Amino acid sequence: MTKILSLALALSFCTSAAMAQMSTCHSRAAEKKLAGAAYTSFMKKCERDAKTMCDTNAEDKKLHGAAKTSFTKKCARDAIGD
Numbered sequence: 001m002t003k004i005l006s007l008a009l010a011l012s013f014c015t016s017a018a019m020a021q022m023s024t025c026h027s028r029a030a031e032k033k034l035a036g037a038a039y040t041s042f043m044k045k046c047e048r049d050a051k052t053m054c055d056t057n058a059e060d061k062k063l064h065g066a067a068k069t070s071f072t073k074k075c076a077r078d079a080i081g082d
Contacts, residue, residue, distance in 0.1 A: 024081025025050065043080075050079035 023031070025046035034042050054075035058068045 024079060026081035047076070047080050051076045054079065 025043055028046070029039055029042050032042070051072070054072045057075060058071050061071070063071050
């Protein structure tokens with residue numbers, strides 16, 4: 001059990017490190033100098049894609065319940081850049 005928990009923690013840190021290296025939705029919108037409707041449209045799609053990616057990562061890690069909810073919220077928040 002301890003080995004499984006240690007492995008899960010190690011994987012979550014690796015994922016967090018990878019996410020930190022990725023650009024966020026906000027930073028990509030700023031790079032593209034988006035404003036108005038283009039910004040809104042870009043952010044909606046980027047947020048939807050981030051949430052889908054995070055849900056997939058949670059499923060890959062076999063997370064359930066509160067652990068899945070917590071992981072998905074943090075993952076999406078990091079990807080979006082809020």
